[in-house]
Amino acid sequence: MINSFYEGIIVTCCVNIIAVLGMSVLTGFTRLFSFGNAGFMAIGAYTAAICSVQFHLPFALSILIGSAAAGIVAYLLGSLTIRLRGDYFLISCLGFGECVRVLFLYLRDITGGAVGYTGIPFRTTWIVALVCAIAAFIIAWNLIHSRFGQAFSAIRENEVAAAANGIDVVKYKKMSFVFSAIFAGWAGGLYAHYLQHITPVLFNLPKSCELVITTVLGGLGSLSGSVLGTLVVQLLPEFFRKFSEYRMLAYGIAVVLVILLRPSGLMGYKEFPDLFKKTGKKKSTGGA
């Protein structure tokens, strides 16, 4: 029905869309930067894989447990770090992501260490991945347009004013962080059931950076921008296979260019439907 090359591309795009949508809520809407979300992907991936292989749980349940595990860890981590100033929070996430990777490397008995965890059943077909990506988009969209997402946007715009208008800044930041981790865990679980074999290096620091870069490139404060950004970042290297070694270099240059030329990213603060509206009045969608 569809050859494995295209299936691979679709699954990779969809998995990354889910993880980036989580980042988008965290960074684009709440203005919290995390360079550790690959760590949450790893937690989701390994937890879901172990549930499937060790405990023979149904696929959907494994994915659910994987996401929940990522969310719980984010809640605990957030309780410690969310009060930190923005840049310290960012560093703490970076440290966390690396800790997770190294931990999974050393817990050889459970995770298979550097060799990886094998024997995961193939469950994430391109259809499953696509359905999940669409569901993730709808969930994120509904969140952003609810009072919860509106509180995130208020925090992004002005923390002091948000608090003065009744928003518990710490609580909502933590909520946003947990949400992004659940999405990362979901993406990780799906990815594990596509690859069938996962290693810690899949979820390293460059992967976390890629998620942040994709979000910034797609445009802060825009979910459709995040989808577009993911497609650009995932598909372009496919067309320029020869240069895949320079992938990170290209990302770096792209981000510098975006920040210099178009600081709000490809779709900053706009969703696709806004592009077709009359441009007379600027309209914001940051949780509109």
Place this chain on the structure above:
Amino acid sequence: MNSNTPLLEMKGVEKHFGGVRAIDNFDLRVMPRDIYGLIGPNGAGKTTIFNTITGIYQADAGQIFFEGKDITKIRPHEAAAIGIARTFQNIRLFGNLSVKMNVIIACNIRGGYTMAEALLRLPRYRKVSKETEERAMKFLDSVGLTDKADDIASSLPYGHQRKLEIARAMATDPKLLLLDEPAAGMNEEESLDLVDFVKKLHRDNPITILMIEHHMDVVSRLCEQCTVLDFGKTLAQGTVEEVKQNEAVIAAYLGGEL
């Protein structure tokens, strides 16, 4: 609580920054339905008082009561929840969001639906969202910004931004409204408009107002009672007419604005 209980009472409140005594042994009693003025030269400690009331700063000494309850250690969002709303001297809007969204966010203080209801777009979420939007439009209407509802907040002219900030504060359904220099940067005519606007706001809503203001004409037109501060210390307290005669006050202003 009887009718003699002040809505807001501060007793011996102090706030220091390093060596600076921003407010020193400060007392205040604001009765329900008052429009109370807080006057003083630059750096007198007026904004610091607002910040201690709303929990942005913690007082170093003294106590603050709201409706008789001790709120000295309150956190900012809790202050909003019990009915203390404020505007800021240097306007703090949600700049990239629409004018309407600025007010909707404040209306959300009522809650009304759960996360699950929102994620699944259940009927209650849709009903409450619609009501919230209508309520927000009502507040925009009361400050005359209905036709700007879809504009980006930061694109509004300065005077409209001030009004939007007041509309947003009112949307949290406050008992006490703190206005930090609402007439700052306004000319004579605009400040007179503001006086009418605040009077109307006070008449139409069951609120008490505590306002910081430099423009003496604004204060004398609006406030019955006021407190004058200088270097964190209370110079005088009483009706505006009494305060104007006070020698310490006249000295502090060097015969300036007063």
